Amino acid sequence: xxxxxxxxxxxxxxxxxxxxxxxxxxxxxxxxxxxxxxxxxxxxxxxxxxxxxxxxxxxxxxxxxxxxxxxxxxxxxxxxxxxxxxxxxxxxxxxxxxxxxxxxxxxxxxxxxxxxxxxxxxxxxxxxxxxxxxxxxxxxxxxxxxxxxxxxxxxxxxxxxxxxxxxxxxxxxxxxxxxxxxxxxxxxxxxxxxxxxxxxxxxxxxxxxxxxxxx
Amino acid sequence: xxxxxxxxxxxxxxxxxxxxxxxxxxxxxxxxxxxxxxxxxxxxxxxxxxxxxxxxxxxxxxxxxxxxxxxxxxxxxxxxxxxxxxxxxxxxxxxxxxxxxxxxxxxxxxxxxxxxxxxxxxxxxxxxxxxxxxxxxxxxxxxxxxxxxxxxxxxxxxxxxxxxxxxxxxxxxxxxxxxxxxxxxxxxxxxxxxxxxxxxxxxxxxxxxxxxxxxxxxxxxxxxxxxxxxxxxxxxxxxxxxxxxxxxxxxxxxxxxxxxxxxxxxxxxxxxxxxxxxxxxxxxxxxxxxxxxxxxxxxxxxxxxxxxxxxxxxxxxxxxxxxxxxxxxxxxxxxxxxxxxxxxxxxxxxxxxxxxxxxxxxxxxxxxxxxxxxxxxxxxxxxxxxxxxxxxxxxxxxxxxxxxxxxxxxxxxxxxxxxxxxxxxxxxxxxxxxxxxxxxxx
Numbered sequence: 001x002x003x004x005x006x007x008x009x010x011x012x013x014x015x016x017x018x019x020x021x022x023x024x025x026x027x028x029x030x031x032x033x034x035x036x037x038x039x040x041x042x043x044x045x046x047x048x049x050x051x052x053x054x055x056x057x058x059x060x061x062x063x064x065x066x067x068x069x070x071x072x073x074x075x076x077x078x079x080x081x082x083x084x085x086x087x088x089x090x091x092x093x094x095x096x097x098x099x100x101x102x103x104x105x106x107x108x109x110x111x112x113x114x115x116x117x118x119x120x121x122x123x124x125x126x127x128x129x130x131x132x133x134x135x136x137x138x139x140x141x142x143x144x145x146x147x148x149x150x151x152x153x154x155x156x157x158x159x160x161x162x163x164x165x166x167x168x169x170x171x172x173x174x175x176x177x178x179x180x181x182x183x184x185x186x187x188x189x190x191x192x193x194x195x196x197x198x199x200x201x202x203x204x205x206x207x208x209x210x211x212x213x214x215x
Numbered sequence: 216x217x218x219x220x221x222x223x224x225x226x227x228x229x230x231x232x233x234x235x236x237x238x239x240x241x242x243x244x245x246x247x248x249x250x251x252x253x254x255x256x257x258x259x260x261x262x263x264x265x266x267x268x269x270x271x272x273x274x275x276x277x278x279x280x281x282x283x284x285x286x287x288x289x290x291x292x293x294x295x296x297x298x299x300x301x302x303x304x305x306x307x308x309x310x311x312x313x314x315x316x317x318x319x320x321x322x323x324x325x326x327x328x329x330x331x332x333x334x335x336x337x338x339x340x341x342x343x344x345x346x347x348x349x350x351x352x353x354x355x356x357x358x359x360x361x362x363x364x365x366x367x368x369x370x371x372x373x374x375x376x377x378x379x380x381x382x383x384x385x386x387x388x389x390x391x392x393x394x395x396x397x398x399x400x401x402x403x404x405x406x407x408x409x410x411x412x413x414x415x416x417x418x419x420x421x422x423x424x425x426x427x428x429x430x431x432x433x434x435x436x437x438x439x440x441x442x443x444x445x446x447x448x449x450x451x452x453x454x455x456x457x458x459x460x461x462x463x464x465x466x467x468x469x470x471x472x473x474x475x476x477x478x479x480x481x482x483x484x485x486x487x488x489x490x491x492x493x494x495x496x497x498x499x500x501x502x503x504x505x506x507x508x509x510x511x512x513x514x515x516x517x518x519x520x521x522x523x524x525x526x527x528x529x530x531x532x533x534x535x536x537x538x539x540x541x542x543x544x545x546x547x548x549x550x551x552x553x554x555x556x557x558x559x560x561x562x563x564x565x566x567x568x569x570x571x572x573x574x575x576x577x578x579x580x581x582x583x584x585x586x587x588x589x590x591x592x593x594x595x596x597x598x599x600x601x602x603x604x605x606x607x608x609x610x611x612x613x614x615x616x617x618x619x620x621x622x623x624x625x626x627x628x629x630x631x632x633x634x635x636x637x638x639x640x641x642x643x644x645x646x647x648x649x650x651x652x653x654x655x656x657x
Contacts (some may be wrong), residue, residue: 028255035254040504052335061574062331065272073333133277135266136284137293142266194263195334201256202335209495211549212573214330 002167005162005174013178018183021193028197038201043208050203051196060215069127076120079113080149084177086110089160107160114157121150141187148183153174218285220398226590229315230358233308236352241311244351245304253344254326260336261296264289270338273331275576276321279600286598288328288338291317295345315354318345320591321598323584324455325542325577339582343457350457358588362452365415370468371448372415381443383418384425391429395657398433400425403476404440404520409516410478411441412469414450414486414619424484427646434651435525439482439633450619451492455583459500465496470507480509482516485640487543487618488581494548505530512544518553520562529650535643539609539625540570541618557641558615561648566609568637576602578616580624596631599624603632607645617641 032038053059063070085088088104096100105113124146128138155173158164184192206214249257271277271287284290295314299306324339332338349355355363365374384400391398397560401407413431417424432439441447444466453461467487470493483490490512498506520526538558545551551572558565568575579599584591606614614629614636616622622638629636630632 001641028259033259034254036502037499038255050335054335060330061570062269062272068268069269090404102321104482127319131268133271133282133287134266134282137268137289139266145265154529179293191263191265194259198259198263198334198336199287202329202337205337206330208545212546212551214335214573 002171005171005178006036009178010174013181017181017184020182023187024190024193028194041204041209042201046207047200048202048203048208050199052213053213054199068123072123074118075116076124079117079120080153083110083113083117087156088184099196111157111160114153114160117153118150118157121146121153145183145187145189147186148176148180149189217359218283219462221592224320224590224594225315226356226587227353229312231313232353232355233312235467236308236354238305238307241306241308241352242304245306245348247289248344248348249300249304250535252347255408256337256340257344260334260338260341261300263334263636264292264332264336267333269323270332270336271330272329275323275327276369276598279598279602280533286321288322288332290299291322292338299345299348306389309352311349311352313350314345318349318357319456320344320584320587320594323542323577323582325580325581326438326546327542327574327577330546330573333553334530346455346457347459348457355456356587358590359452359456359583359586362586363456363458363461366451366453366465367458370445370465371454372450372452375415375418376622378445378609380418381446384441384443387422387426388429390423390426390612391433392657394657395430395433395651396657398429400429402443404438406479407438407440408475408478408479409437409439410473410481411439411484412447412449412471412473413441413484413487415448415481416619417452417484424640424642426654427642428484430572430646430651431520431642431649433492433521434655436645437520437525440476441479442472442476444472444474446470449489449493450486451489451497452583452586454492454496455488455586456607462492463496463500466492467501469493470497473508478508480511481506483510483512484644485513485619485622487547488583489561490644491543491547512548512550512617514544514550514554514557514641517557518644521557526562527643527650528648530648532613532644532648533563534563534613535564535566535609535610535611535616536562536613536639537566537606539578539606539614539616539618539621539638540568540572541616541621542575542581544618545575546573554617554641558644561641561644562615564611566611568605568609570605570625576605578618578621578624579628581618581620585620585623592627595624596627603628603634606636607632607634612636613644614638615644 056073058064059071062081086105087110091101091104128134155176159169159173183189202214206212253534268289270289274288276286280286292572307604322342324343325337328338329335362372364374388400449469451462451465493510494506540551579595584595614625614639625638
């Protein structure tokens with residue numbers, strides 16, 4: 001079981017994740033050709049202008065209107081991407097298998113950033129409950145997606161602290177991680193892939209056609 | 216969550232037409248629109264939205280209705296498109312009626328929300344897709360549909376007949392000549408520098424605006440013309456009802472009228488939606504990347520006249536003024552700075568609104584909402600309390616609105632909230648302050 005999860009499931013997850021992203025990207029491009037307005041209006045300059053204003057904290061008016069959401073959202077996304085890539089245990093496993101490695105986070109830093117991800121997920125959960133405009137558009141799938149995104153970090157944290165049966169928790173952790181990777185291309189977590197493209201199109205339309213700012 | 220029922224508004228365009236439809240008809244149209252008329256934007260927008268609600272604060276309807284989530288941009292998409300897709304197009308007349316109410320009367324497609332969505336999702340486009348479905352099924356507010364019918368039959372919005380149109384221009388020419396010597400409205404002149412077009416409400420109910428323009432053109436020495444034939448009306452309510460076939464016909468007629476007269480450029484009167492239709496939505500539908508001949512809005516034209524000195528300012532307008540920045544020329548064309556410059560050039564006491572420029576609130580009337588007519592006026596005025604508060608805070612007496620929809624919408628808000636202000640088009644300010652050379656004074 002452990003071997004199946006740690007070898008096969010991880011491989012399957014990465015193949016589905018990368019294959020899924022490629023599939024979604026290819027279908028996006030072919031649909032974009034059908035949607036006749038997209039390519040004629042796309043502009044690299046205005047795409048980048050828009051992206052820059054939306055990946056820098058507080059560079060857009062809406063981000064300045066909600067400081068707490070902006071801080072938490074940036075912290076969540078940054079940590080959720082950085083921790084798995086630079087975690088000592090992950091890097092060591094890859095180094096052990098393939099002989100390649102890269103810089104690692106210190107244990108304290110990894111712990112801290114993982115807690116940031118978990119607390120941010122709690123914040124998103126509370127936001128869904130407490131703000132009527134968010135609660136109104138919340139489906140059960142929104143809770144599920146939040147759980148899918150947070151679970152690898154919660155289980156990873158528990159495993160690292162060795163609070164419960166380590167082997168079981170590590171296995172659950174790997175299953176959660178695999179589930180997240182598999183689900184990214186096929187659920188609303190695909191905003192990871194689509195964010196730059198939706199922004200680029202809107203940025204192009206605002207910049208090149210409407211001569212206006214979109215931030 | 217329990218939300219109080221919204222006041223019921225009777226509108227035969229929704230109530231009666233929706234009753235005549237079968238589920239099969241509804242399903243067929245939904246599938247046609249979703250499968251054949253939409254592609255990457257529709258799919259990606261729906262799959263990318265993480266239901267975060269961050270677009271809510273962008274919407275004047277949401278802000279003005281005590282933050283009722285039914286009025287947030289994503290809330291409107293939830294009640295319409297998400298519901299339609301969840302039911303796989305098996306939609307009953309009740310949902311269809313709600314879809315039309317929400318998409319046609321409770322969203323101005325002002326696109327402010329796409330500046331607040333972190334992904335830049337064009338929520339207005341999604342609601343226009345809902346309008347498209349409703350329109351193909353004939354479920355459109357009656358007053359709005361009437362203007363579309365008028366477009367389809369007469370190529371203008373208000374059932375103006377050709378003899379009435381020409382007669383009105385002659386009458387306005389005469390009036391203009393009473394103020395400025397030699398003022399003319401040249402009809403069908405070939406090769407003029409400017410082809411001037413207006414929206415049909417001008418000849419119908421605001422004819423003096425055309426007379427004003429005749430005076431301005433004469434003082435500025437512009438070589439201009441207007442067509443005596445179809446294509447003179449640049450407005451386009453079909454763009455907003457969802458009848459894109461009619462929208463395309465109207466836009467084509469407008470551009471072709473200018474081409475037929477071999478004009479060097481089109482100058483459009485002070486209207487926002489008409490400009491949007493001519494510069495963007497129309498060409499997109501017709502498969503043109505850009506309009507075939509250069510086309511500018513009146514604000515750009517006045518800016519040119521003032522900055523080049525063709526129009527000189529005799530005495531500035533002294534009453535405190537503020538501005539309603541029309542979505543379709545500010546957020547839609549970046550004319551905010553030019554509008555400020557012509558106001559500052561002509562008015563001595565300008566009170567800037569807050570928020571401003573691209574971030575200014577919609578007037579609540581645009582996007583075809585005011586054209587849904589009297590049945591929806593109460594909800595429309597209630598849905599823009601935030602605009603009333605914004606205007607009141609400027610303590611101005613006059614609101615300059617270079618857009619017809621804004622003009623009427625702001626007038627309703629001023630009346631509804633008793634703000635004690637007045638609305639003026641920019642040309643009404645310009646006509647008061649411009650210098651008329653001695654030899655042209657009548």
